[in-house]
Amino acid sequence: MHLTLRVWRQDGPGAEGRFETYEAAGIHQDMSFLEMLDLINERLVTGGREPIAFDHDCREGICGSCGMMIDGRAHGPQGSTATCQLHMREFSDGDTIVIEPWRATSFPIVRDLVVDRGAFDRIIEAGGYISAPTGSAPEANLTPVPKETADAAMDAAACIGCGACVAACPNGAAQLFTAAKVAHLNLIPQGQPERWMRVERMVETMEEYFGSCTNHGECEPACPKEISVDNIALMNRDYLFSKIRNRKLEGQR
């Protein structure tokens, strides 16, 4: 295949960026998208030009490192697929492919297609955990968890933190990411004691960094793990209750 790539190049966080055009000849349809970029990079280096920086690691769709806007879609044209598992057979000979980094104020561009998603860590820090210090755990089967609950929690917990939801959202909102973690932990019995404090702190931290959810639903098809926007409804509900319950809990002191 012969393709034309228009790739966003930006030398550093504050630098001015621009699209650069590369001709990609001899692309095999069994290559993954990132291997295609590897090949372009190898040719750039041979030609004495700096390679395109892009984040990637496991290349099997689980670490959440990779991610770019490909022809205006987060992770490209194939549904429920992270960029690393996108293959070139999804494209046709002669195509022009436009590649742009995730864009969100809280995902500053580090270089070219690499962004810093540290803001997600701030949301997790704010409450995306169950406080169970090592050694304090009770016997695992002491608390049965209904299979439906465990399955729903697992559906939400499948989030890989890639940031596609933020990238795809017209508002630059992180509701799907936050809601996935809130739902995972708020659904299961072990997460109940901290349920209301968790959702209050996580939502308010999220809002410090990201936009608001106006229910476009654009995040759901962008999500490589098919996490449902139903989790956002659950988070909204829990947040509303938290504003009442946390005041009550404070009153008990």
Place this chain on the structure above:
Amino acid sequence: MLDARIPSGAINEHWDNHRTSIDLVSPANKRRFTIIVVGTGLAGASAAATLAELGYRVKAYTFHDSARRAHSIAAQGGINAAKNYPNDGDSIHRLFYDTVKGGDYRSRESNVYRLAQLSVEIIDQCTAQGVPFAREYGGLLANRSFGGAQVSRTFYARGQTGQQLLLGAYQAMMRQVDRGAVELHTQTEMLDVAVKDGRAVGIITRDLVTGEIASHPGHAVLLATGGYSNVFYLSTNAMKSNVTAVWRAHRRGALFANPCYTQIHPTCIPASDEFQSKLTLMSESLRNDGRIWVPVRAGDTRPPDDIGEADRDYYLERRYPAFGNLVPRDVASRAAKVEVDRGKGVGPLANGVYLDFEEALGRLGQATVRERYGNLFDMYHRITGDSPYETPMRIYPAMHYTMGGLWVDYNLMTTIRGLYALGEANFSDHGANRLGASALMQGLADGYFVIPYTLGDYLAPRLGESLVSSNDPAFVETEREVAARTERYLSIRGSRSVDWFHRELGKVLWENCGMERSADGLRRAISDIDSLKEEFDRDLRVLGASSTLNQSLEKAGRVDDFLQLARLMCVDALHREESCGGHFRVEHQTEDGEARRDDANFSYAAAWGWTDGDEPVLHQEPLAFEYVKPTRRSYK
């Protein structure tokens, strides 16, 4: 001779005896110690979280943009624990026995026993953290069986067990970050250990975004930086997984044990072209219903459907009638290599064997097959474009895990005082071959339950010692060396990219130090690696600057270290004149092609010492098998 400091008494009392006899740091004094944790995978994140909970001041380092991206996240299958929930006869002793036997009698009994004991607590801990393990309809935890065991002891969270366990540990650590107890440094790569008077006093890092090289003093340094499968270029490991932290520690005096013990996983998707960057693992469970075959005639390029039954060789069923397609990983891998080497490989590059579900689809129906393997079939389809419902899968073995690593004693301390190695970075628990679902168990045991105790033994006598200043020569000198090394890669200005060297190294190593090794091949590999290293130093091309994000520069350092490690692997493989576990020497096999161990001469861990420029020096830790008597494995 190396002293592993194995506690006294019966093996089931070792850990208890040890815990009661070693020194502790009192709660109020823990905050006076700064602990450096490098790597935030299962072992690193769990250690950082636990140590911070105890009151230590923890500094954690990851080269990812978030601690959640470590490669532990990619583990699919599950985690073993001797809970015996299914009531099928499991026990701590049985898990211990299976692990020692699975390791082909090359692991340290005492460590393995402790691992089996702690396995039970890991499940409790992870469940309390909210890890969504699979459950039965009654709400209790579900188990499944895994290779190398006759009981169901594997806990799992769909096909994403590693992800869920890692997120549990990561979240526990992030809670400590919020408390201010863990200082987390992301996008920061450790490039050296600062050693003073034989003790680790801190690390040197490079900020991957700004290129700044900095010193970080600590009272102890914990390396939880994973394995080195990527030395083979193509492996199932993540692209950034590397040996640099461990290798730099080795060059500073930590012994490197059993580097040649590497594990090949038999069911991976074969490479499709020369630019393949990594291999994807397909769960071993596929072998339960898939039949493995190659054409009888070499060079048969007909599509699989046109090859009749008479022209197919179901070689595993033929050679191992008792176990058939379910022989262990090492046996299945080697058998595939034999067939492909005979020219019977299938696929466009003739580099795979068929894993055929036609029989299963006929026997079980498509619905049942979809239920069991649907997600794997979809993944295969996404990657290859072929549907396993219509045409056989193509599979081939790939590098997957490394049992070798830094030599550690019972406390997980390396031969540098105050420097510890946790998880895949150390060598101790899996011997020459690791059983499925044991890697997660070991990483978490080390991080949650071993290091929090054993660290005190080193720190307690050092109460009141202040941190070594970053102006100390131990830091200044090391920092200078790191900076010089980084600048050197940029100044070579040769003609070949880092990836080219990595690919070439991978070919040499896979050919000669992969599934089968021979003395001739290993000698040839050593000389090939030497000349490749020489060429690397002369002809490498890294563009850009050291003061920005520069992924080629990062990789240059990693490949440099891989080149040095690869040589050591070959030296180790050459010296070990036996076949055991993942190490198969063609000179040491039975008449029917099975591995032949030499317990009389090689029942030891080979720990190699770095000698700047000279041949590595071998130190031995003899292995005693008091509780599990070595036998020969047979799967006929």
Place this chain on the structure above:
Amino acid sequence: MLNLRRAGPEQARRAPWIVSIYRTDTGKKYAMAITGVLLLLFVLGHMIGNLHVFEGAHGDTFRIDEYGEGLRDLGEPLFPRTLVLWAFLRIPLAIAFVIHIHAAFALTRSNRAARETKYQSPRDYLAAGYASRTMRWSGVIVLLFLAWHLADLTIGVEAVNPEFVRGSVYHNLVSSLSRWPVWILYVAAQLALAFHIWHGAWSLFQSLGVNNPRFNRFRRTFAHAFATVVVAGFLSVPVGVALDIVS
């Protein structure tokens, strides 16, 4: 790397809880959803009321004129005339409007800040439809129309509707809609309203966390049906005028 934050939000503020909720983006979404429900009820009621126009005259008064009078008489004789109309309909609706608009404005600002640099290449949307992406424009159109509409048919501003006669609803609307630019404005505004409800009547369920697998798939159907019915009802009046059914 962003700075590590430490202070918990629970210690941060001590405003009354309703204010503290409204200060958050999520709280503003609740406000939009709740005021949205009120406004939906209003447009539904308004639409049904409009249909009186098709009942024609009752003696020498039009039924819709009686209906308009009836609204002012609500609550009589218990309450003074128009008190109920003002206290329970007009003022609450005006407040709902103001909150709805304020929240929308604040959220738009927050969303703009969340992506200061926009995508430099065209987006390919998968789920975000035309309706959801143009909420703020359909909202603005409806708002502008509302201003016109109040001036035209409620207050009777001379410059807007010179033929306005207080109390003669039928006469007023026929005379107004007989002017073709007004007719077009009216129809365009109703289409904007349709788009607005098309997304809004679904979105409010999500914002308020009303979800359950049992009825989730009906939420969109409800929104689309609601938008269709309300706007079809509203549009029947200008269509009736155009077809001389109402004259």
